[in-house]
Amino acid sequence: MANLRKAEEAGAGAVILKSLFEEEIRQDAGDIDNTYHPEAYEYMTADAAMVYGSGEYLEYVRKAADSVSIPVVASINCEGTKWWTDFASNIEEAGADAIELNIAFIPFDSGITGQQAEEKYFEVVKSVKSSVDIPVSVKIGPNFSSIPNMVTRLKEAGADGVTMFNKYFHMKINTRTMELEPVHTFSDPSDAYRVLRWIAIVSKQCGIEISASTGVYDEDMLIQYLLAGANTVQVTSALYKNGFSVVSDLNSGLQSWMKHRNLEKIEDVIGLATKKKVKQVQTFERLQYIKIADGAIFQ
Ligand SMILES: Cc1cc2nc3c(=O)[nH]c(=O)nc-3n(C[C@H](O)[C@H](O)[C@H](O)COP(=O)(O)O)c2cc1C
Numbered sequence: 001m002a003n004l005r006k007a008e009e010a011g012a013g014a015v016i017l018k019s020l021f022e023e024e025i026r027q028d029a030g031d032i033d034n035t036y037h038p039e040a041y042e043y044m045t046a047d048a049a050m051v052y053g054s055g056e057y058l059e060y061v062r063k064a065a066d067s068v069s070i071p072v073v074a075s076i077n078c079e080g081t082k083w084w085t086d087f088a089s090n091i092e093e094a095g096a097d098a099i100e101l102n103i104a105f106i107p108f109d110s111g112i113t114g115q116q117a118e119e120k121y122f123e124v125v126k127s128v129k130s131s132v133d134i135p136v137s138v139k140i141g142p143n144f145s146s147i148p149n150m151v152t153r154l155k156e157a158g159a160d161g162v163t164m165f166n167k168y169f170h171m172k173i174n175t176r177t178m179e180l181e182p183v184h185t186f187s188d189p190s191d192a193y194r195v196l197r198w199i200a201i202v203s204k205q206c207g208i209e210i211s212a213s214t215g216v217y218d219e220d221m222l223i224q225y226l227l228a229g230a231n232t233v234q235v236t237s238a239l240y241k242n243g244f245s246v247v248s249d250l251n252s253g254l255q256s257w258m259k260h261r262n263l264e265k266i267e268d269v270i271g272l273a274t275k276k277k278v279k280q281v282q283t284f285e286r287l288q289y290i291k292i293a294d295g296a297i298f299q
Contacts, residue, residue: 001067003244008068010247016234017064019077019102020057054087058094065095073137077102078124088128098135101128102166114145121150122157129158137161137211141168147198151206161209163234164202165195186237191215196228200274203229217246219253226254226266227273 004015057074064072074096076088091099105120121138128136136158142165144150151162170183192215203210212230216222217238225233238246254269263269 001063004064004068004072006244007239007247008070010244011251012070012247013232014071014073014097015064015068016073016075016100017060017096019075020054021077054090058090061091061094061096065097071097073098073100075100075102075139076128077104079103079105079120086131089131092132092134096134098137098160099128099132100137100139100163101125102139104141104166104168118144118150118153122153125154125157125159135160137163137209139163139166139213141166142194142198148202148205151202151208155206155208159208161211161231162202163211163213164199164230165214167191167214186241187215189215189217189221192221192224196224199225199230200228203271204274216250217242219250219257222250222254223257223269224273226269227271229271229274231270 007015061072061074072095074091074094076091076099078101088099101124103121103124105117107117121140125136125138138154138159138161140147140150140154140162147164154162167187170185171180172183173179174181195212195214199210199212202208209231210229211232211234212225212228213234213236215237216225216233216235222233233250235246235250258264258266258269
């Protein structure tokens, strides 16, 4: 809880708790079959101290809600609907102000179509939304054929917001033992740009709250995300690497940038660079490709 308080003291607007994995609820219910989701495995081994059972997670949510006065968002990493109806309402009762669903359905079977995979997401959202009154956001990855369409349909399924994007852990193969091993990587600042593009495209047409996640190390990236239309911005790698002072630096950097431009409210900043400019983002992208291709071929 000390870290949550440090985040609040540093000026964080909310805290998102580490994810509870579906596998942990199944384990508590005696339904574990040794087929851990690879991402669950990575997260658990990434931070062994955070291996919760579902009961412990509820206790964690309770303590977190008592420890800080900023909103506490519980996070659930899931791939199906079966476990959530009861558990999501338990999380709400424990005092969470919102839930972030980290839906990580991986189609291991070549018979699963893109549409079937997407349906899983909508099922989970509908199931959780039917059992809680608090806002539910969905943290998605960048690997959909049409991200704007996916976000629109998540909204139609009841999602109150989306977090863009999840950063999946990667695996490697140890060439000596031939065993799978996790690759633990923090984001690079440049990872933010592929996220920025999609936020700019999605924010003006999907009418849903967007939380930006990836590559925020300084106020410049924070401001870019807001200008692209993100309503909130999350920070993880920078906290691990540089500590909680990052939060106060981000806030003071944003405040002085706004003051310099006579912008009073955060609402004046959100979407300022992309208002009615989805077409411009499209044209800009194509022009850059042409410029880069020209440079590569003719210089
Ligand atoms: C050490 C570490 C632990 C993480 N744990 C979680 C988690 O429990 N649940 C989750 O949804 N994302 C988790 N993430 C992903 C982050 O929330 C975030 O989406 C991603 O790291 C990109 O943001 P960043 O560039 O600010 O790190 C974790 C990331 C790191 C580096």
